[in-house]
Amino acid sequence: MAEQSMTRCDLMMFGALGDLAQRKLFPALYQLERAGLLEKDTRILALARDKVDTAGARRQLEEKVRTYVKDDELDSDTLAHFMERIDYICFDFSDTDGYQQLNDWREKGGGALIVYMATPPSIYGMIARNLRSEGCCDERTRVVVEKPIGHDLDSSRVINDQLADVFNENQLFRIDHYLGKETVQNLIALRFANNLFATQWNQNHISHVEITVAESVGIEGRWGYFDKAGQMRDMIQNHLLQLLCLIAMDPPSDLSADSIRDEKVKVLKALRPITPDLMETHLVRGQYTAGTSMGKPVPGYLEEDDAAKGSTTETFVALKAEIHNWRWAGVPFYIRTGKRLPEKLSQIIIHFKPAPHYIFDPDQKHLANNKLIIRLQPDEGMSLQILTKDQGLDKGMRLRQGPLELTFSEAFNSPRIPDAYERLLWEVMKGNQYLFVRRDEVEYAWRWVDQVMSHWDDQAAYPKRYAAGTWGPVASIALITRDNRSWYEDA
Numbered sequence: 001m002a003e004q005s006m007t008r009c010d011l012m013m014f015g016a017l018g019d020l021a022q023r024k025l026f027p028a029l030y031q032l033e034r035a036g037l038l039e040k041d042t043r044i045l046a047l048a049r050d051k052v053d054t055a056g057a058r059r060q061l062e063e064k065v066r067t068y069v070k071d072d073e074l075d076s077d078t079l080a081h082f083m084e085r086i087d088y089i090c091f092d093f094s095d096t097d098g099y100q101q102l103n104d105w106r107e108k109g110g111g112a113l114i115v116y117m118a119t120p121p122s123i124y125g126m127i128a129r130n131l132r133s134e135g136c137c138d139e140r141t142r143v144v145v146e147k148p149i150g151h152d153l154d155s156s157r158v159i160n161d162q163l164a165d166v167f168n169e170n171q172l173f174r175i176d177h178y179l180g181k182e183t184v185q186n187l188i189a190l191r192f193a194n195n196l197f198a199t200q201w202n203q204n205h206i207s208h209v210e211i212t213v214a215e216s217v218g219i220e221g222r223w224g225y226f227d228k229a230g231q232m233r234d235m236i237q238n239h240l241l242q243l244l245c246l247i248a249m250d251p252p253s254d255l256s257a258d259s260i261r262d263e264k265v266k267v268l269k270a271l272r273p274i275t276p277d278l279m280e281t282h283l284v285r286g287q288y289t290a291g292t293s294m295g296k297p298v299p300g301y302l303e304e305d306d307a308a309k310g311s312t313t314e315t316f317v318a319l320k321a322e323i324h325n326w327r328w329a330g331v332p333f334y335i336r337t338g339k340r341l342p343e344k345l346s347q348i349i350i351h352f353k354p355a356p357h358y359i360f361d362p363d364q365k366h367l368a369n370n371k372l373i374i375r376l377q378p379d380e381g382m383s384l385q386i387l388t389k390d391q392g393l394d395k396g397m398r399l400r401q402g403p404l405e406l407t408f409s410e411a412f413n414s415p416r417i418p419d420a421y422e423r424l425l426w427e428v429m430k431g432n433q434y435l436f437v438r439r440d441e442v443e444y445a446w447r448w449v450d451q452v453m454s455h456w457d458d459q460a461a462y463p464k465r466y467a468a469g470t471w472g473p474v475a476s477i478a479l480i481t482r483d484n485r486s487w488y489e490d491a
């Protein structure tokens with residue numbers, strides 16, 4: 001990832017008083033300020049329809065930064081300085097006249113312009129067209145857009161075409177915030193900087209891979225959005241498939257954005273379709289019912305605020321993905337993700353095959369094979385489960401399982417791990433696209449997800465109930481035990 005030299009830039013934030021901007025983006029920008037990474041002259045233009053002036057918008061944003069940044073990371077002088085960077089303009093994004101004010105603001109700066117669309121994707125195209133028609137952008141402008149890019153392949157193409165009408169692909173930064181997570185980036189270092197793993201990373205040595213992204217929260221007041229999406233579109237199409245690509249891709253020839261993204265696309269193209277005959281064995285959808293989460297009773301999905309009774313939207317998906325290529329032939333990737341599971345936990349487990357010839361006590365043959373556990377959150381780190389000789393004269397050659405453990409915060413004494421959005425905003429400022437999703441990645445991911453969802457109405461794919469606070473429907477356990485395996489926590 002040849003780092004481009006940092007250019008001075010200004011940031012225009014559409015949807016600046018919305019939930020994403022207030023909860024994630026402004027706190028992340030504040031952290032960049034605190035780390036001394038914002039250039040001296042960088043300005044931020046907050047844009048929304050709320051009728052407040054700059055002072056009012058600053059007050060509102062400051063309050064949110066204070067809410068979402070930990071107390072010991074808040075510094076009043078830094079925060080005051082950060083707030084001074086912010087101007088606010090209230091306008092309706094469909095009103096082309098309003099864009100003239102943006103131009104006036106822009107012309108006062110001299111650097112590159114970053115346009116962040118923290119808005120519904122349905123208006124990306126309109127904003128892009130208006131920016132162009134009012135002369136608010138040029139070939140140096142960088143545009144950041146959030147998922148979901150559409151709700152299927154066709155609708156994603158419409159959005160991508162609208163953006164492509166105005167901007168070149170090298171100006172577009174499509175966010176998948178999982179790519180900004182420190183441990184997710186570490187997958188690249190782990191795989192391609194350690195020959196130890198590089199030589200083992202294939203079907204000769206790996207039996208199967210598990211990817212779990214579990215959340216303890218439910219829908220968090222987003223029923224309207226979530227019910228149209230479901231867990232497949234909300235999590236699998238983007239975050240989980242990105243993780244799968246990083247685990248499964250071939251080594252890129254260098255760390256440039258396109259080399260990495262070319263390899264990820266090859267994985268997406270090689271994913272085996274889950275056809276109707278595989279629905280029963282390869283896919284489980286679930287929907288949570290009332291239960292207990294973190295010790296408190298919680299309602300079921302259909303009893304949440306604003307819920308439409310009778311919805312069949314899934315809040316849980318478990319699936320068995322297969323990659324049809326030389327490296328991964330015969331190695332299943334078991335993937336599961338859901339809301340209202342017992343804890344917030346994202347982890348990847350690489351299960352290695354047993355040694356080809358076993359010479360130890362037959363009673364111990366059941367002991368687990370080597371496993372590499374990569375914890376994405378919480379407690380970011382890695383653990384390699386190995387077998388060693390048990391200590392003691394009386395133990396002979398008894399084996400014992402134990403971890404080689406690397407917890408990042410302890411090992412590297414790092415006081416805090418930056419939030420994904422800090423990393424992503426910082427990379428946009430530097431103009432590095434390697435942590436952003438290219439158009440063809442989005443579209444190949446949709447192609448695969450669309451074909452799975454085209455069988456949603458099959459009886460086998462109908463959502464099964466699971467109580468909030470459990471690990472999903474029983475069928476998701478059967479999905480893996482059918483292959484004589486178990487999910488890591490259940491092992």
Ligand code: BG6
Binds near residue numbers: 177215234
């Ligand atoms: C978002 C989804 O992209 O990711 C949410 O829309 C989900 O439904 C969130 O809760 C999970 O992100 P994280 O970083 O908390 O694991």
